[in-house]
Amino acid sequence: MRPALGRAPPRRLRPQSCRRRGTLPSIVSRRLLPLLLSGLRIHIEAAGREEVKAALVTDQHDLGLGVDPPHDRRLRSIKIHEEPLFALAGPAVAARIASANRLLQGLAAEPVLACNLERPLLDSWLSANVIALRSPPPALTGQDLRFLRSMLQRGFGWTVLPGYLCAQEMAEGSLVEIPAPTIRPTQSYYLSWAPRVLRHPRVSAVHRTLVATTDFFRSPRTGSLAPTS
Template identity: 45%
Template sequence: MSLIQLRTFVEVYRHRSLSEAARAIGITQPAASQHMASLEAQLGHPLFDRHSRGVRPTAIADDLAASIGGSLDVAETALATARARSSRMSGTVHIAAPSDLLGEMITPRLGPLLDAGLDLRLHIGGREALYSMLLDDKVHLAITASQPDDLRLASEILGEERLLAVASAAVAERIAEFSLAEGLDQVSHLAYDLDRPLVRTWLDENGIELARLPRITAPDLWVLRSALCAGLGWSVLPGYLTRAEREAGILVEIPAPVSVPRNPFHLVWARYSLRHPRVALARSLLVEAFRSEAPIVVAVKTPGFAPAPPP
């Protein structure tokens, strides 16, 4: 039972397909089939039932996958990272994230990757697009505000963002003319889309319901920030995205009556991709870049309604 046979088994198990598993680890489909046949012969039991759309694992395969767990990924990642650090690395790594997260949080931390000799190609996309790019081998690493549930993907928390309700001082004063819940409903609010993902999280955390839909929607948080600075309403944005505006007094925080939600963001990769030393090194350096800095501090709750000072 060789390492390559186990690797092939793990990828067939994850992909439920011999052809996709072969593509993931860079071998031919006949070679993948041969690895599985050899492994089944050694175990004396079939591992997969073949059908028109791929393969279906047997109970023996489920047991074998459970016993291996993530140990094979960990071992290969450690080996690839050590190999990369032992000499100057070269090659290209593709990294993707939502535009605001990429611009505000990721790009300023890419220096160590360049210093290590890597060339970088940056891509922009939403959650589903990012997962698709990873699984289609279009990018090596992605940063998302959600944790993947696909077995073919792995993730690690890089940090967390505080979700702050913010507005211009003039809009905040208009809201303050009412009770907080009524003021938030009376004054126009802005959101990513009609589902209001960030706004809804903040409202749910603080037990507030709105009867009205957002007056402006835009699937770009930088656009929403610009609209807030122009005094077009209030919204909820990640703290990192409005820090400079709050420090300059262009925007103020609307204090949360209960608590400020915190949302982790994740570094995500296709499990098999860390077999490549340059990708393993890029992942390690990105994690180090975030871990070496002070953790994000949650703003202290302020009673009453008054603009909260920037953190």
């Protein structure tokens, strides 16, 4: 993220894109609004996890956002957000899953949608609920989770989405939660940076704004903001 005023180039923030395209900018948009209204210019650019880390280390970007903290001693990171994960389907599919003798059988009988073949969100939900689902590869993969959401609304398959992408749809009834038998897990999001970039007052202002905001979902299993190294 490269904040700037006047004619200076905009500061740059690089969110990870390989898992959650469209996710991370949505999470920080409300937090960045006051800075944008003050005249700060910010450029957000999507990249993969390793690209984000390399851009931070080489000063190509000032701040990074991702679902994993970079494991590099040259960088620092802090958790700035948590989001609940929901297993979801359209009403008809959810009803079929609920009517199965066992949840595992109901899930296995329906097509699986995922952001990629690694199924990170799905596997997080399944693991948290101790469900050993050995299903074939996803029937549909797509990095834009909004596309997967639209397919659920059309009555095809089931998947796992972060809460902010499905709360309205659940309230309207176009999506139905598949109740978690044990626990509804959460997804953590991290802000990362090289310590030297905080010497720049505008970068420091963006950093403070993102870190100081504590209005994120809290799970009884996790707790509050916690710095990581």
